[in-house]
Amino acid sequence: MKHLIVVAHPSERSLTMGLASAYAAELKRLGHKTHTLDLYRMNFNPVLAEAELSPIGPNHPVAADVLNAQKHILEADVVSVIYPLWWLSMPAILKGFVDRVFARGFAYDSDHGLIHPLLSGRKAVLVTVSGAPMPTLIQSGSWNAVQVLQDVHIFRAAGFDLLEHLHFDSVTTPLPESVALQHMTRIRTCAERNFGVA
Numbered sequence: 001m002k003h004l005i006v007v008a009h010p011s012e013r014s015l016t017m018g019l020a021s022a023y024a025a026e027l028k029r030l031g032h033k034t035h036t037l038d039l040y041r042m043n044f045n046p047v048l049a050e051a052e053l054s055p056i057g058p059n060h061p062v063a064a065d066v067l068n069a070q071k072h073i074l075e076a077d078v079v080s081v082i083y084p085l086w087w088l089s090m091p092a093i094l095k096g097f098v099d100r101v102f103a104r105g106f107a108y109d110s111d112h113g114l115i116h117p118l119l120s121g122r123k124a125v126l127v128t129v130s131g132a133p134m135p136t137l138i139q140s141g142s143w144n145a146v147q148v149l150q151d152v153h154i155f156r157a158a159g160f161d162l163l164e165h166l167h168f169d170s171v172t173t174p175l176p177e178s179v180a181l182q183h184m185t186r187i188r189t190c191a192e193r194n195f196g197v198a
């Protein structure tokens with residue numbers, strides 16, 4: 001299978017970037033093809049311009065960076081998105097990626113306010129990281145908010161078959177080596193669980 005991995009973290013030494021590397025390596029070991037869009041190292045421009053508000057057409061030629069990302073999504077069987085929760089949401093660079101790349105006419109169409117998915121047939125995996133422990137996120141309603149806004153409102157609404165949302169909670173910096181190793185094992189197991197047979 002062809003996998004696109006989209007990852008957003010400013011520090012290459014972060015758990016988030018470590019998880020993305022381990023996940024890609026495990027997918028390759030399992031016989032899959034991977035391509036990674038590392039939004040910070042690509043210096044992805046997250047700011048949606050006024051011209052990008054109009055439907056794709058003569059007045060809205062798609063920008064080269066958006067076109068490139070859309071090409072990778074169309075070529076992929078699976079899109080995996082790996083990011084820390086910042087204010088329970090995505091880092092701004094990833095939110096801007098969604099704003100610009102998951103454009104109307106590409107990821108969805110809208111008719112009288114009703115959304116029609118355009119990326120059906122593709123699978124997705126979400127991997128997130130938080131400082132807060134999962135019981136706190138659940139008790140406060142925060143985890144439900146994350147799932148409604150990100151799993152459902154973005155990825156499922158665009159038509160992705162969301163196979164798994166794997167979350168790493170209670171992540172503090174610096175992370176003890178033994179905990180980091182457990183996390184690497186967990187992400188490799190996630191790749192194997194979902195894509196064990198290439």
Ligand SMILES: Cc1cc2nc3c(=O)[nH]c(=O)nc-3n(C[C@H](O)[C@H](O)[C@H](O)COP(=O)(O)O)c2cc1C
Pocket residue numbers: 009013014015016017084085086087088089129130131132133171172173
């Ligand atoms: C701007 C910012 C906002 C954050 N907001 C949250 C939050 O809302 N909830 C939470 O549990 N952790 C929050 N965190 C903590 C990050 O999720 C934490 O840094 C991350 O889990 C550590 O993983 P990393 O090594 O990949 O950065 C925030 C961190 C930053 C920098």
